[in-house]
Amino acid sequence: MELIDQTLLPGEFKVISCRTAEDVWDAIKVLRVRGAPAIGVAAAMGVVVAVQNVPDDEKAVLEAAARAADYLATSRPTAVNLFWALDRMRRTAERCRGSGGRAVKEALLAEATAIRDSDAAMCRAIGDHGQHLVKEGCGVLTHCNAGSLAAAEYGTALAPLYRAQELGRRFRVYVDETRPLLQGARLTMWELMRAGIDCTLICDNMAAAVMRQGKVDLVLVGADRIAANGDTANKIGTYGVAVLARHHGVPLYVAAPSSTFDLRLESGDEIPIEERGAEEVTHGFGRRTAPAGAKVYCPAFDVTPAELIAGIITERGLIQPVDRENIGRVLR
């Protein structure tokens, strides 16, 4: 299985091979592959990789698939797409019980490929449902990276931008750099510049001033997990952007496929939030940027309450206003 090593961007574009489930686990853990939908696709492919070199004995293949799915589920806790994709892989393996080891392997490959292809189709549909929000001449702010690198093809939050561009509209995008790992600066800027979209990088702490100057008409962000009431976990800092947007009267839309909803959770309080290593904060730019021994708190995500979200753009349509009833109606 091959993937772009996103930790090296924008300096180097390198495609790496993952030959074992451990390689895939590591790639997800250290964010070589990242973004909720992309993590799901990678994990599904990871199960395929894990069974590849197992002899065609059915019991051995089923055991290897189950082991790999359990193991890959421990790589990162917040993006529900990971667990959604692995559940699909587990169910596929179980459905094939009795048809032989080779058939199980083939079905797993077909399922992982279907997950990837349906992700691409969902992203395109999100673009179609959200493009009308990107008006001619408007200013858009985005946080983190929810584009092609984070999903298949169009991405989620960037999909309406790519579609609006295809439709000939002109607009400007402000890109939060997204500390501590700079997904906005490194990845979103790289993507948007390659696409020829007018984009301007700002530090996270500049967003308030840029909004006050009237430069932002719309905020578009992705999601890692959305609870039944619409509370949304996304990259740390999204909640702050949502508070700023509300203060300045700017609508904030979340773009996410149905695989990012976790309807078992009543509210965002139940979403597990990943905490990452202190060095992501103390060694900001490849060198020490805080005193040795500094105490650090490093949550990778925060939860934006539904009341701050103007709408959720899904592949099945726009959820607006964001409440339990509308979520149920659109997803059903």
Ligand code: MRU
């Ligand atoms: O830690 P990351 O880089 O995986 O966080 C990614 C995000 O928060 C994205 O906004 C989210 O996964 C949506 S990607 C389409």
